[in-house]
Amino acid sequence: MEKVPMLAEGYEKLTADLKVLRAERPLIVDAIEEARAHGDLSENAEYHAAKERQGQVEASISDIEDKVSRAQIIDPATLSGHRVIFGATVTLLDEDEKPIRYQIVGQTEADAGKGRISYNSPIGRALIGKQLGEEVEVTVPSGEKFYLIEKIEFI
Numbered sequence: 001m002e003k004v005p006m007l008a009e010g011y012e013k014l015t016a017d018l019k020v021l022r023a024e025r026p027l028i029v030d031a032i033e034e035a036r037a038h039g040d041l042s043e044n045a046e047y048h049a050a051k052e053r054q055g056q057v058e059a060s061i062s063d064i065e066d067k068v069s070r071a072q073i074i075d076p077a078t079l080s081g082h083r084v085i086f087g088a089t090v091t092l093l094d095e096d097e098k099p100i101r102y103q104i105v106g107q108t109e110a111d112a113g114k115g116r117i118s119y120n121s122p123i124g125r126a127l128i129g130k131q132l133g134e135e136v137e138v139t140v141p142s143g144e145k146f147y148l149i150e151k152i153e154f155i
Contacts, residue, residue, distance in 0.1 A: 003072040003121070005086050006106035011073050014108060016076070018064045021057050028054045067108060076103075079154040084127045086119050091151035099150065104128065 006014075028050055035047035038105055076087035089103045097117070102117045104127065110118035117124045126138045136147045 003071055004067050004070045004106060004108075005072045005074055006067075006109060007087065008073050010106055010109035011068070011071050014064050014068055014071075018061065018068065020062050021064070023056055028057060028110040076154045081151065081154075082132050083128050084149065084152055086128075087154065089148060089153040089155055090127055091153075093150050095146055100147070102127075110149060 030051040032047065032054065035044055035050055038046065041047050074087050076089070079085065079087055082105065086104055086106075089101065092100045092102070094100055101115050102116060102123065103114045103117050106126050107118045110116055110121065119125070119128060121138055123138050124130055126136050130136055130149055132149055132152055134149050136149060138145045138147065142149055
């Protein structure tokens with residue numbers, strides 16, 4: 001079984017989401033029972049909507065439980081080194097010498113707008129294993145991008 005690396009805050013968010021979804025279960029069952037009491041199920045939109053929501057919630061619960069059970073929590077503050085690894089915060093210089101900062105995180109925690117990219121993303125895969133001062137080439141939909149690794153931090 002493959003481990004799912006994530007930061008502690010990502011793990012906490014997943015467990016909080018799981019708690020909310022589990023709390024929604026009985027409410028959905030009540031909605032199904034109430035809709036069932038309205039009679040003919042073949043044309044009962046409330047019933048079908050509640051059953052559909054139940055399926056979505058159960059699928060989400062299964063997915064999150066799987067990730068939580070395989071979670072490998074990594075604390076970047078305990079890491080060090082001169083190579084880019086999971087949890088590292090990397091400052092890059094693009095072709096215009098403009099600095100860009102990313103933290104390498106798990107898939108569930110990724111948010112490019114907040115400077116958090118997945119280790120599975122094109123940029124994340126290109127950065128993993130690289131060293132300070134090394135040039136990185138990334139193939140993105142718009143073409144090739146080149147970056148210089150200016151700083152590697154573990155914060």
